[in-house]
Amino acid sequence: MGKAIVITSGKGGVGKTTATANIGTGLAVLGNKVVVVDTDIGLRNLDVVMGLENRIVYDIVDVVEKTCRLKQGLIRDKRYEGLFLLPAAQTKDKTAIKPEQMLELVNQLKEEFDYIIIDSPAGIEQGFQNSIAGADEAYIVTTPEIAAVRDADRVIGLLEANGINSPKLIINRIRQDMVKRGDMMNVEDIVDILAIELLGIVPDDEAIVISTNKGEPVVAEDNPLSAKAFKNICRRILGEEVDLLNLENDEGKFSKLIKLLFSK
Amino acid sequence: MDFFKMFGKDNKQSKDVAKERLKLVLVHDRSDLSPKFLEMIEGDIIRVIKEYAEIDEEGLDIKLTRMKRETDNMPMSALVANIPIVKIKDNIE
Numbered sequence: 001m002g003k004a005i006v007i008t009s010g011k012g013g014v015g016k017t018t019a020t021a022n023i024g025t026g027l028a029v030l031g032n033k034v035v036v037v038d039t040d041i042g043l044r045n046l047d048v049v050m051g052l053e054n055r056i057v058y059d060i061v062d063v064v065e066k067t068c069r070l071k072q073g074l075i076r077d078k079r080y081e082g083l084f085l086l087p088a089a090q091t092k093d094k095t096a097i098k099p100e101q102m103l104e105l106v107n108q109l110k111e112e113f114d115y116i117i118i119d120s121p122a123g124i125e126q127g128f129q130n131s132i133a134g135a136d137e138a139y140i141v142t143t144p145e146i147a148a149v150r151d152a153d154r155v156i157g158l159l160e161a162n163g164i165n166s167p168k169l170i171i172n173r174i175r176q177d178m179v180k181r182g183d184m185m186n187v188e189d190i191v192d193i194l195a196i197e198l199l200g201i202v203p204d205d206e207a208i209v210i211s212t213n214k215g216e217p218v219v220a221e222d223n224p225l226s227a228k229a230f231k232n233i234c235r236r237i238l239g240e241e242v243d244l245l246n247l248e249n250d251e252g253k254f255s256k257l258i259k260l261l262f263s264k
Numbered sequence: 265m266d267f268f269k270m271f272g273k274d275n276k277q278s279k280d281v282a283k284e285r286l287k288l289v290l291v292h293d294r295s296d297l298s299p300k301f302l303e304m305i306e307g308d309i310i311r312v313i314k315e316y317a318e319i320d321e322e323g324l325d326i327k328l329t330r331m332k333r334e335t336d337n338m339p340m341s342a343l344v345a346n347i348p349i350v351k352i353k354d355n356i357e
Contacts, residue, residue: 146286153290182277189283193290 002033004106004116005237006135008159010151012122014143015172018208019230020119021049023139025217026234028083032114035074035084037106039131040121041096044088051215052077052085061089064101070108080220084113094126099133106134115237124158132159138167139199144174144185153194168199170233175204176247187244200233202226203247294328302326305343313347320348 007020017040024036038046041061047053055075063073063086077083086109089096109116120131132138138159142152152169159167171190178184191198207224211217219230225247232242306326313319325346 146282146289149286150289150293154293157294179279182279185279185282185286189279193283193286 002110002113002116003137004110004118004135005137005139006118006120006132006164007139007141008120008128008131008155009122009141009148010124010155011142011148014141014148015202016122016141017045017049017119018212019139019141019170019172019202020046020117021217022219022230023234023237024115024117025050025077025080025083026219026230027115027117027237028077028080029220030234030238031082032238033082033112034115034117035086035109035113037086037109037116037118038088039097039102039118039127041088041127042090042093043121044090046119047085047087048215049212050077050085050217052087053215056087059087059089060105061092061096064097064105070105079216094121094130097130099129102130102133104134110134124155128155128158129162132162132164135164138164139170140167140194140196141170141172142190142194143172144179144190149185149190149193156194156196166197168197169194170200170202171198172202173204174201174247179247198244199236200229201245201247202229202233203245291327291329302328309345309347315353317352318350320350323348 005023007016007023009016017038020036020038024034028034036046036050037060038044039060040046044059047056052075058068058073060073062068063070073086075085075087077085106116106118116134118131118135121127140152140155142148156167159165169191171187174187175184179186187198187201203225205218205224205226207221208218208226211221211224217230218224218227219234221227225245229245232245235242306324309326310319310321310324323346327344329342329344
């Protein structure tokens with residue numbers, strides 16, 4: 001019996017979909033059978049972030065309405081053994097699925113897969129309610145900004161009200177240079193305010209933009225710091241104890257300049 | 265850059281400003297779910313404590329907050345009451 005995890009945030013644009021794609025891919029690379037589910041009906045995006053947009057035939061609404069069988073709705077990612085995508089519908093709206101149907105779907109998926117990673121839409125309306133309907137656990141994605149942390153706090157309260165206790169936190173897009181200057185809240189500040197367990201931290205990294213451009217989750221790469229960050233998160237999900245990523249690799253301008261001067 | 269900062273009147277780091285503003289807004293977010301509920305609790309608590317002590321009703325402050333449980337670090341909602349006691353009654357049987 002697999003485990004269903006919803007990735008949510010309240011606020012949009014903090015990196016839910018990127019986190020879903022990377023956690024899903026990362027867990028598959030580590031040998032698990034994984035399905036990533038896009039519940040953002042009408043604003044489907046997980047397919048392009050995963051680079052699977054050309055392979056869609058059916059979607060989650062087709063599966064729920066039984067227009068197709070579950071197996072037909074799942075898209076197999078040929079690059080990674082054991083990784084599948086269930087895409088959202090693009091031409092319908094959030095009310096096309098009810099929470100009860102979502103629960104049934106997730107329970108079905110739990111029989112087939114080790115991990116069901118559910119990408120939640122922004123907001124706290126029906127789309128959100130659908131996304132959490134079958135979830136055993138929740139991961140909250142936030143960024144070191146007031147608005148994102150505030151919304152995260154709201155969502156934590158809503159999850160608890162819906163019986164999903166002890167959500168875990170992913171702090172995304174940390175800029176270590178700004179943290180050092182005292183111009184960005186640090187990890188400790190945010191954990192202190194939200195008072196939930198920290199699952200991982202992810203630096204603001206150009207490599208994510210580049211990998212998203214190509215439709216290849218960054219976690220599959222070796223070098224980028226963000227790839228290491230997502231790998232660590234996946235290992236923690238699997239129960240391993242992993243130290244928090246050191247974001248200090250980020251060198252100062254001066255040492256970069258020195259390096260540049262002597263690199264020829 | 266630090267050279268200019270030295271002359272700035274306000275040398276508070278912007279992240280501290282963010283943290284303070286955030287904390288304040290969350291106190292409202294977390295408690296505005298039911299101000300009436302809090303008011304009712306407040307009234308009842310005053311009534312009960314008054315039997316044992318004289319309290320400063322003006323200085324009384326009750327709010328809903330989230331904190332970590334000391335025993336196992338689990339996050340939980342907590343009702344935090346700050347009740348200034350003026351004098352404990354000594355005629356309690």
